[in-house]
Amino acid sequence: MESVSPRAINQMHKEVDSQKTSVDVVIVGAGFAGLLMLYQTRALGLSARVYERGSDVGGTWFWNRYPGARCDTESLEYSYQFSTELFREWKWSERFATQAELLRYAQHVARKFDLYKNIHLNSAVEKSHYDEKTRKWFTTTSRGESLASDFLILATGCLSTAHLPEIPGMERFRGRVYHTGNWPKEGVDFSDQVVGIVGTGSSAVQVIPTIAPQLRHLYVFQRTANYVVPAWNGKIPNDYEAAVMADPISFRHNNAKMIRAHGFRNRGKDTSALSVSREEVERDLERRWNIGGLNFLDGFNDLLTSSEANKIAAEFVKSKIRKIVKNPAVSELLCPRHPIGCKRVSVGDGYYESFNSGNVTLVDISQSGIHRLGEESIETDRTSYRCDSLIFATGFDAMTGPILSIQITGRNGLTLREKWSEGPRNYLGLSVCGFPNLFIMTGPGSPSVLTNMHVSIDQHAAWISRCIQSMKLRQLSEIEATEESEARWIDTVTEIASNTIFPSCNSWYLGANIPNKPRMFMPYIGFPSYERKCREIEENDYLGFKLA
Numbered sequence: 001m002e003s004v005s006p007r008a009i010n011q012m013h014k015e016v017d018s019q020k021t022s023v024d025v026v027i028v029g030a031g032f033a034g035l036l037m038l039y040q041t042r043a044l045g046l047s048a049r050v051y052e053r054g055s056d057v058g059g060t061w062f063w064n065r066y067p068g069a070r071c072d073t074e075s076l077e078y079s080y081q082f083s084t085e086l087f088r089e090w091k092w093s094e095r096f097a098t099q100a101e102l103l104r105y106a107q108h109v110a111r112k113f114d115l116y117k118n119i120h121l122n123s124a125v126e127k128s129h130y131d132e133k134t135r136k137w138f139t140t141t142s143r144g145e146s147l148a149s150d151f152l153i154l155a156t157g158c159l160s161t162a163h164l165p166e167i168p169g170m171e172r173f174r175g176r177v178y179h180t181g182n183w184p185k186e187g188v189d190f191s192d193q194v195v196g197i198v199g200t201g202s203s204a205v206q207v208i209p210t211i212a213p214q215l216r217h218l219y220v221f222q223r224t225a226n227y228v229v230p231a232w233n234g235k236i237p238n239d240y241e242a243a244v245m246a247d248p249i250s251f252r253h254n255n256a257k258m259i260r261a262h263g264f265r266n267r268g269k270d271t272s273a274l275s276v277s278r279e280e281v282e283r284d285l286e287r288r289w290n291i292g293g294l295n296f297l298d299g300f301n302d303l304l305t306s307s308e309a310n311k312i313a314a315e316f317v318k319s320k321i322r323k324i325v326k327n328p329a330v331s332e333l334l335c336p337r338h339p340i341g342c343k344r345v346s347v348g349d350g351y352y353e354s355f356n357s358g359n360v361t362l363v364d365i366s367q368s369g370i371h372r373l374g375e376e377s378i379e380t381d382r383t384s385y386r387c388d389s390l391i392f393a394t395g396f397d398a399m400t401g402p403i404l405s406i407q408i409t410g411r412n413g414l415t416l417r418e419k420w421s422e423g424p425r426n427y428l429g430l431s432v433c434g435f436p437n438l439f440i441m442t443g444p445g446s447p448s449v450l451t452n453m454h455v456s457i458d459q460h461a462a463w464i465s466r467c468i469q470s471m472k473l474r475q476l477s478e479i480e481a482t483e484e485s486e487a488r489w490i491d492t493v494t495e496i497a498s499n500t501i502f503p504s505c506n507s508w509y510l511g512a513n514i515p516n517k518p519r520m521f522m523p524y525i526g527f528p529s530y531e532r533k534c535r536e537i538e539e540n541d542y543l544g545f546k547l548a
């Protein structure tokens with residue numbers, strides 16, 4: 001018998017899939033969330049199709065290819081845990097994985113579980129509308145494909161709509177302009193160039209020490225100084241890896257007990273930093289500084305809730321900056337003025353050290369911003385800096401940007417953009433009143449960006465698939481949040497945040513980085529209580545939802 005290659009089988013599957021006019025589930029996005037959602041829905045015997053705007057899977061790790069890009073959550077934690085076989089077979093080469101390794105991992109998962117056959121690449125979803133008569137979503141893509149589905153699941157990511165600020169003269173600049181969130185696939189050779197980088201958030205913190213050694217000069221345009229803790233990246237110790245691999249289930253279970261769903265092994269005390277001596281708090285911060293990574297603020301239970309306790313940690317980092325950066329005027333400029341943690345703390349090696357190098361200049365634009373771009377310069381109110389290329393590490397229209405870039409229309413012709421004109425109102429972050437059978441993965445209103453994304457993705461994929469399964473078994477055709485549950489949920493999310501230092505500065509968590517974006521603290525703080533609430537709601541026959 002003639003053998004058929006796996007590639008040909010895949011192609012055949014794809015052709016059959018393409019001929020469908022209706023499926024159970026349409027999933028938007030083939031990042032880590034979309035891939036798991038596809039896997040879960042198929043495991044239930046449902047038909048599903050994923051539309052992905054990129055030319056491959058990977059989401060964040062497909063687009064963010066800038067020099068030095070790597071994850072700030074440890075590799076063993078930032079990986080899928082739904083399959084112990086997958087968990088054990090993939091060997092991470094470093095404690096914090098690079099973008100390239102994370103992308104290879106996403107591709108490996110898509111191949112291993114034969115996911116590519118239901119993924120349409122290079123297909124950006126442009127519109128989706130709910131038809132109340134047929135109770136179906138109708139989705140169309142940039143390639144003119146259209147498909148009906150019972151459910152629409154947005155797995156569009158939280159940091160996937162790059163924000164390029166409007167600066168006068170942008171069109172005049174003759175050099176190359178890059179955004180970290182949209183980096184060219186082929187890479188960029190900056191050798192011997194003079195480069196200007198705008199922004200000092202997590203992306204810039206990784207770019208700066210990586211490219212500075214190859215440049216003639218680097219100008220860093222800083223509007224707000226940033227807290228950066230070291231990663232001390234390196235190989236994963238063999239004994240630690242072996243212990244995790246011996247019992248992945250407990251590893252996962254323990255991490256999910258943490259407020260941010262990671263770092264159980266570096267968990268702190270459930271006591272206030274103000275209940276012990278300042279020396280004891282500083283000793284713990286020193287220990288955590290030497291461990292590296294995002295658990296720096298986990299030592300005591302009030303470093304993110306009490307401004308007095310927070311100040312101790314903030315001062316600790318500033319004392320480190322003053323020790324590392326030799327020029328006192330530069331180190332003062334690098335010392336942040338806001339509470340530590342209200343904007344995301346960055347993790348990276350060698351950031352502050354870069355400013356000791358003769359070819360790196362910090363330009364303070366905190367008072368008057370960037371005035372304009374010239375043909376070969378970037379200009380502040382006082383000085384013109386000649387640059388060959390510019391890098392914008394200016395962040396994203398976070399959490400809502402990717403969702404609202406699609407024209408989503410629910411009941412009575414209401415668009416999601418209209419519904420969310422004053423902020424992303426929803427229930428559990430999962431469901432929106434007026435938009436039946438639409439689910440959002442790791443969106444605003446859920447713990448999402450304040451957690452290890454893999455844990456949140458896993459929880460959402462499991463919850464949504466159980467919900468769909470239950471509806472199919474009970475022959476129900478609609479599920480939708482009620483207006484009351486939505487209002488209560490938004491109050492809950494806001495109230496939890498108001499007891500912390502999070503809303504105290506202009507962060508992207510609040511939408512404050514995007515001109516005219518409505519201000520609303522978007523993530524729900526506290527993975528364990530969120531997970532518990534979702535479980536209780538499910539056990540109480542989807543309390544707060546209308547079922548039909």
Ligand code: NAP
Binds near residue numbers: 202
């Ligand atoms: P970001 O944190 O939003 O930082 C953007 C930077 O650009 C800020 O310094 C901001 O200053 C500045 N900026 C924005 N608009 C500006 C303007 N018009 N003029 C001058 N400066 C301007 O963006 P990001 O660094 O891309 O990081 C976003 C998030 O992605 C992170 O918080 C993190 O969650 C994630 N991320 C993670 C990793 C990792 O895992 N290692 C790496 C990169 C990113 P202001 O502070 O004054 O607004």
